[in-house]
């Protein structure tokens with residue numbers, strides 16, 4: 429039985445005269461790797477921003493796990509189980525890799541500001557648990573040896589892994605990755621593919637934006653195509669690949 433995890437419909441987002449998302453609907457099932465592709469400026473990142481509460485859509489419906497998340501604040505969205513990474517990496521550059529992951533973990537902890545300042549024993553215990561879980565996650569994404577290094581000193585590929593670890597620290601049910609392979613070499617991309625498969629096999633549903641078509645075809649269960657803010661196709665990778673509208677969107681001409 430497939431269970432619907434995320435469902436949006438009739439989503440519109442305008443920036444002044446620009447209609448960045450135009451009546452977008454999609455449904456993501458639990459356990460899927462769901463791909464989102466489309467030319468530059470199609471609205472992919474805008475959709476991520478809507479799904480994570482960073483942008484407020486103008487119209488539409490948005491439910492996650494049966495809960496209404498339309499126009500909710502980012503912390504409510506994260507608390508509901510959606511985590512993301514960014515197209516332009518957003519790490520705390522001058523904190524260690526481990527500390528970056530610990531920040532993500534704080535979403536799931538109870539310590540108040542009072543507790544953080546006076547540090548009673550239960551707060552100290554909680555912090556030790558956060559540190560241990562963060563270390564586990566660095567191991568999980570394959571960079572435990574960089575735990576004490578400043579985030580800004582990691583290689584590009586390792587910074588992207590670190591962002592994934594930080595997102596996983598919030599215990600998401602849906603992990604949304606915005607171009608995680610950008611700037612990676614073929615070996616790093618192949619390793620990333622394995623990491624994404626491992627994450628999915630461990631029960632986390634994945635929503636993925638990527639330009640690397642070969643990677644997407646080999647990885648995604650279903651793919652949606654955005655063009656000028658509209659969803660122009662959706663289906664299994666082989667269906668999408670041979671869809672004339674998709675070919676036209678990418679090549680600017682209709683296929684023979």
Ligand code: ADP
Pocket residue numbers: 443446448466467468469470471472473474475
């Ligand atoms: P993609 O990720 O598919 O390349 P984006 O979602 O980043 O595309 O952008 C879609 C369109 O919306 C682009 O024309 C972009 O310039 C515009 N856009 C995105 N964010 C903003 C914003 N905050 N203000 C104004 N225009 C924006």
Ligand code: MG
Pocket residue numbers: 472473474515
């Ligand atoms: Mg983008």
